Amino acid sequence: MRIELATEPGSPERPNEDWASTAAPAGGRGGALVLLDGVTPPVGDDGCAHSVPWFTARLGGALVELSASRRDLTLAEILALSIRRTADTHRPLCDLSHPRTPQATVVLARWDDERVEHLVLSDSVLLVEGPDGTVRPLLDDRLDRLPPGSLASEEIADARVRNKEGGFFTAAADPSVSSRAVTGETPRAEVRALAALTDGASRWTEKFREGDWTATLGVLRKVGPQGLIDRVRELERADTGRAHLRRGKTHDDATAVLVEL
Numbered sequence: 001m002r003i004e005l006a007t008e009p010g011s012p013e014r015p016n017e018d019w020a021s022t023a024a025p026a027g028g029r030g031g032a033l034v035l036l037d038g039v040t041p042p043v044g045d046d047g048c049a050h051s052v053p054w055f056t057a058r059l060g061g062a063l064v065e066l067s068a069s070r071r072d073l074t075l076a077e078i079l080a081l082s083i084r085r086t087a088d089t090h091r092p093l094c095d096l097s098h099p100r101t102p103q104a105t106v107v108l109a110r111w112d113d114e115r116v117e118h119l120v121l122s123d124s125v126l127l128v129e130g131p132d133g134t135v136r137p138l139l140d141d142r143l144d145r146l147p148p149g150s151l152a153s154e155e156i157a158d159a160r161v162r163n164k165e166g167g168f169f170t171a172a173a174d175p176s177v178s179s180r181a182v183t184g185e186t187p188r189a190e191v192r193a194l195a196a197l198t199d200g201a202s203r204w205t206e207k208f209r210e211g212d213w214t215a216t217l218g219v220l221r222k223v224g225p226q227g228l229i230d231r232v233r234e235l236e237r238a239d240t241g242r243a244h245l246r247r248g249k250t251h252d253d254a255t256a257v258l259v260e261l
Helices: 052-069 075-090 154-160 175-180 213-238
Strands: 002-008 018-023 031-038 104-111 115-121 125-129 135-138 182-187 193-197 254-260
Touching: 002 018, 002 213, 018 052, 018 254, 031 052, 031 193, 031 254, 052 075, 052 104, 075 104, 075 115, 075 175, 104 125, 104 193, 115 125, 115 175, 125 213, 135 213, 193 213, 213 254
Parallel strands: none
Antiparallel strands: 002 254, 018 031, 031 104, 104 115, 115 182, 125 135, 125 193, 193 254
């Protein structure tokens, strides 16, 4: 097994809100992967005394601990318990009902000799490569299926679609959101490699259209996670007219993990 990981903030003036970790072996067998992309709140009160990096570090720490040690729990159960643990650490000080209480997208994967389990919540990506080189993206595409105008402003998104039925979901303070995640499993014999990407790294495919998901995994294998992030940064700097990045940050936090099984 070989594991490579790289992460880079979108700006040196802001802390990196992504978080990633792996465990090998997990529970004495196989391994586990955790990837979070913290959601940057708008300027102003979010009801919380803590930063997004504080939140992702605590949620991520709980997720990797439980993914690695509790094989009796499903990944959805692990996400629910981790959210509850994290919420309990700051509930006395913070308004966890605020729509912008700290939150994150989630990718979880766990494997042993028999199977590879997965969980994806919101717009980070998990890629699964088969023995023949076929790459299958595991996606939560609810953001792509929102009604027109749903993201016209932060206020509209918060009121209509953020963590709401018919909208999209992130891991915040409600453990029941784990039931909204995309979950499943694949026989271990059908998986040669895994790759997890926050949307800052997946821009190479999703925004700049430099190649499909098979090409993305090929870049990761050739130049590594940092090499993929470097290529994204070059494309961002070249997009001076924002032809590809019409909405969102010019440079986003970017994290990529490659696991060769």
